[in-house]
Amino acid sequence: MSELTIKGKNSKAASAVLSKLKTTEKNRILLKVAENLVKNSSYILEKNAMDIQNARKAEIKESLIDRLLLTEERIAGMASGLTQISDLDDPVGEVLYMKERPNGLKIGKKRVPFGVIGIIYESRPNVTIDAFGLCFKTSNAVILRGGKEAINSNIALVNIVQNTLEEMDLPREIIQIVEDTSRETANEMMKLNQYLDLLIPRGGAGLIQAVVNNSTVPVIETGIGNCHIYVDKSADLDMAVKIADNAKTHRTGVCNAAEKLLVHKDVADEFLPRIFEVYTAKEVEIRGDEELKPFSDNIVAATDEDWSTEYLDMIIGVKIVDSLEEAIDHINLYGTGHSEAIVTDSYKNSQKFLDEVDAAAVYVNASTRFTDGEEFGFGAEIGISTQKLHARGPMGLEELTSTKYIIFGNGQIR
């Protein structure tokens, strides 16, 4: 049997034990893991140093090394994340409704764990603890397959969680990490239907597409955001400048940052010089067509590819549109269905935009940067779904649960 088949089998067994834990027990364990992470900081940092050393040897760029790097502070951050998760309501066991049928059957719909969740991710080791916390709180066993750059850090973190589980008389296999980080194990995981109830990819567009295209395990697609701000002709332009600025520049490496700005032709003359001044001051590269030339000397010519690109950088694609309809069509054609915003004072246009834009989160007069589990009030987030099945938008604890029908009878037959 392969590493993954064995791990799958063990996860399934562990999930049966996990499913019987009460919320208070789960919370106690989350707090204990938080404590043990901090207590074992030096061990974690030692293992992390190996990853950093390997990364430098491989001449990986500094921004990626920073993602990989752990510090006392970052470890404390992971621990406090677990404490926060322990404070959240446990969705498992909630009966969403129960109704009595005319024949006397009482039919209820109850939230239950998925069972075993697989997570494929890239270099950030904090995902290891995040994913454990969210899956554990929802009584799901988890199999992690992180990037090879972080493998020493990840193994160390998982070790600490497993030791804590063992201390509490629980199976270590509630969390497992795939130690072989070859592409083959990722591919094998995508076909592990026998043991995995769900697979969540977290990382860049390449990783997510690979998982979506190859996985036969049910997948939740997360995180690619080619988000647009559309400035309507009736927009309050002061507000539009603030939103277009914030959505692009507040943080560039995140999926809810704006990558494109669409501007109605009737307000282009007034609006574009104002926002370009802001962007230029912040060194945002502006890409667009000839039409933008009159408004700035620093326009980089856009290619067709630009309109569908998630830059995750201080770059924005800007386009003048003739109408709201053109803006909606453009967004539905090039967008990734993540977060889209209109700035408008027209009631009719706001309604049309909300109705017709096909995305996980559609905004009127607010920055796309709010598409986030904490900002939405969920307390924590495993990712932002851009697919339509099961979950769409920020996914909190509830999205990590399934349901089952429970039926109380007294001898009913058909």
Added chain:
Amino acid sequence: MSELTIKGKNSKAASAVLSKLKTTEKNRILLKVAENLVKNSSYILEKNAMDIQNARKAEIKESLIDRLLLTEERIAGMASGLTQISDLDDPVGEVLYMKERPNGLKIGKKRVPFGVIGIIYESRPNVTIDAFGLCFKTSNAVILRGGKEAINSNIALVNIVQNTLEEMDLPREIIQIVEDTSRETANEMMKLNQYLDLLIPRGGAGLIQAVVNNSTVPVIETGIGNCHIYVDKSADLDMAVKIADNAKTHRTGVCNAAEKLLVHKDVADEFLPRIFEVYTAKEVEIRGDEELKPFSDNIVAATDEDWSTEYLDMIIGVKIVDSLEEAIDHINLYGTGHSEAIVTDSYKNSQKFLDEVDAAAVYVNASTRFTDGEEFGFGAEIGISTQKLHARGPMGLEELTSTKYIIFGNGQIR
């Protein structure tokens, strides 16, 4: 471009038009299609006769030919199905909740159509009209890929729907049927991620497994039911006989029929002779191990494969278990996660069974035959999901919708 790529593109365009229709317009069209089906009965029957003739030539067995066969009555049945769907509440547009965040953002979660749904199914032509009705009511365009045995009937039915849509000034491509019924088109459909938001297989275990194993489009797995009745030691045995009889013999070809009977050893002596008498009178074949021999002369030896088989026939696998725990373990090991029932008068055992059996529908003291959209009060059903993502159990109109977040701001930035 292949037939499917063209159809996919056209579906996507049609779904944008469809998404703007109001509920009253959709209902009017459903009723009009119902009317036109009845009006065109002779045309449908003529095309159906071609399929029947081909089936006889191919020496297909009578039970399958019966599934294929249309009559005036069955066409009227399809039409009345559409009328029923027109009477159901439209889930699209419902805002499930809206809450105000501390920063004043109003965040609401709204039901929206998926967009384009693909359905791969076998020989029953009524699925064509059923699937259209449910998808149309939820504003989803649909691409159908039925079995080759029913292709003439299916094309005729789709034609009538398309003509009606055209009469009402709507795009014909709201419903499309794949005319090439080769295995290749089914496989191509499973990879049509660019255009399909969801794929639902309807049919036998072979078809469903093929779709689950090969599709990269999000799938909802439906319908395989290796369902168990467990007779606990505290069961009311009169009730247990009625339930074990009904669940097995009421209808055998359906996924919620019982395929296995587990009996606690303490009541085996009293219960088995009674239920075997019923089964023998109805010519149900009983499969099991040596242990059953004392209770009947007609036991067929069970192989290991029997325990995981969905017979869909007058056959039942019977096993004596030592404990509730053994019953639960057996069900979780061999079951397909469809419908499972315990007959018991023990409060503790009923709770344990409900908690620990991992299935879409878990029953206490009732027949598994109730796992059905109409019996659950949903009014209609596109299938019964045995997966945990998105939908589990009978799927009505709500399960054919996704959601999006709509956010009302007044200039919020982060």
